[in-house]
Amino acid sequence: MQPFSTRRPKMDKYSDIRPYNDSEVRPVLERLLSHPEFPGAICRLKFPHLAGPMGWLLEPLVVMALRWQLRGVDDVHSLQLVVKRYMDAMIERSTTGFTVSGIESLQPGQAYLFMSNHRDIALDPAFINYSLYRNGHDTVRIAIGDNLLTKDYASDLMRLNKSFIVQRSARGARQVLAAYRELSSYVRMSLTEEHQPVWIAQREGRAKDGFDETDPTIIKMLAMSQNKSEESFADFIRSLRIVPVSISYQYDPLDEAKALELYTVEQQGKYQKGEQEDVQNIARGITGMKGDVHVAYGTPIEHDCDDPAAVATAIDQQVIGNYVLHPSNYFAYQRLCGDFPEGLCGGAQRPFVASDHGSDEAAFSARLAAMPASLQPYVLKMYANCILRKQEMGMI
Numbered sequence: 302m303q304p305f306s307t308r309r310p311k312m313d314k315y316s317d318i319r320p321y322n323d324s325e326v327r328p329v330l331e332r333l334l335s336h337p338e339f340p341g342a343i344c345r346l347k348f349p350h351l352a353g354p355m356g357w358l359l360e361p362l363v364v365m366a367l368r369w370q371l372r373g374v375d376d377v378h379s380l381q382l383v384v385k386r387y388m389d390a391m392i393e394r395s396t397t398g399f400t401v402s403g404i405e406s407l408q409p410g411q412a413y414l415f416m417s418n419h420r421d422i423a424l425d426p427a428f429i430n431y432s433l434y435r436n437g438h439d440t441v442r443i444a445i446g447d448n449l450l451t452k453d454y455a456s457d458l459m460r461l462n463k464s465f466i467v468q469r470s471a472r473g474a475r476q477v478l479a480a481y482r483e484l485s486s487y488v489r490m491s492l493t494e495e496h497q498p499v500w501i502a503q504r505e506g507r508a509k510d511g512f513d514e515t516d517p518t519i520i521k522m523l524a525m526s527q528n529k530s531e532e533s534f535a536d537f538i539r540s541l542r543i544v545p546v547s548i549s550y551q552y553d554p555l556d557e558a559k560a561l562e563l564y565t566v567e568q569q570g571k572y573q574k575g576e577q578e579d580v581q582n583i584a585r586g587i588t589g590m591k592g593d594v595h596v597a598y599g600t601p602i603e604h605d606c607d608d609p610a611a612v613a614t615a616i617d618q619q620v621i622g623n624y625v626l627h628p629s630n631y632f633a634y635q636r637l638c639g640d641f642p643e644g645l646c647g648g649a650q651r652p653f654v655a656s657d658h659g660s661d662e663a664a665f666s667a668r669l670a671a672m673p674a675s676l677q678p679y680v681l682k683m684y685a686n687c688i689l690r691k692q693e694m695g696m697i
Contacts, residue, residue, distance in 0.1 A: 401597075403600075420548060492541060513621060549627060550593075560676040638685070641655055
């Protein structure tokens with residue numbers, strides 16, 4: 302007979318927000334595959350034009366295909382290998398090039414807090430994860446707002462892929478504060494105790510106008526886990542090993558949709574999302590043409606920063622400074638400002654010469670012409686603001 306123990310089992314402190322662990326992968330996959338709404342969601346994602354009229358036929362076939370692809374998947378790593386195959390196909394079909402810079406300065410096995418500009422809900426962390434994996438680094442735990450997880454199967458799907466939940470739906474000062482403290486504690490625990498890298502956007506929500514700027518509120522949230530009696534603010538920031546990341550797309554698959562939202566807010570004072578709009582945006586982002594894509598890694602923030610505003614400025618200096626411009630940025634700037642600035646272009650960082658990019662100009666002009674005239678100024682600003690930010694900070 303085993304002796305009686307009064308010791309309580311260790312509680313899973315972050316069970317409501319953390320990614321699923323290896324032992325949970327198979328049961329959650331089975332729950333997903335049996336969910337009445339999940340097959341329809343996948344059909345709408347993969348076959349948006351057929352999912353409605355042909356859903357009755359497609360959904361059973363989708364479940365069969367998924368069961369085949371996911372056979373033998375019983376841990377996070379094997380699941381992410383399946384995701385990698387989808388990433389390979391997406392990059393092949395919807396980009397003309399994918400390049401990475403700065404990653405050679407990162408140490409494999411080191412847990413960094415990657416903080417990037419934010420263009421796309423799903424693609425930003427996906428491209429970062431892909432570049433890390435291809436270069437021998439661990440993939441990241443991904444911060445994702447619960448506003449995108451209105452369905453339980455969506456939450457399951459994201460948490461299977463190493464996402465953790467940011468509770469933006471919290472209401473009331475006490476509830477919001479508790480959610481922020483839990484999030485801050487979880488991020489630091491991931492980095493310093495479990496040695497797992499983390500990705501978080503530099504601001505809440507996408508920069509729909511292309512104006513990238515770190516919100517000091519994000520830094521204040523992270524600082525809630527600082528032990529003020531044992532470490533200075535500067536030492537705490539150094540312990541997080543924040544690495545600014547710049548991700549740039551030659552074409553944003555959602556540029557017209559973002560412009561419509563900006564236009565509607567300016568004209569009507571608000572914009573009301575459709576019920577399935579976030580899911581549709583994820584699908585359009587994945588399948589839409591992106592042209593050249595570049596991910597640029599900076600270096601850890603290690604110099605003394607005395608307050609959140611100083612940290613935000615340090616992050617901006619690297620995000621803006623390392624941001625790789627594309628021909629679309631230059632042609633948008635020229636249409637708004639009348640001339641071309643001097644600067645570098647593309648992953649190879651060659652000086653931009655307009656006459657070398659005739660086909661790019663034609664493609665950008667055709668893309669713009671296909672949009673309503675009322676939205677075109679917003680799209681131009683969206684692409685030109687990347688250059689204007691560099692000029693603002695004296696980098697171009």
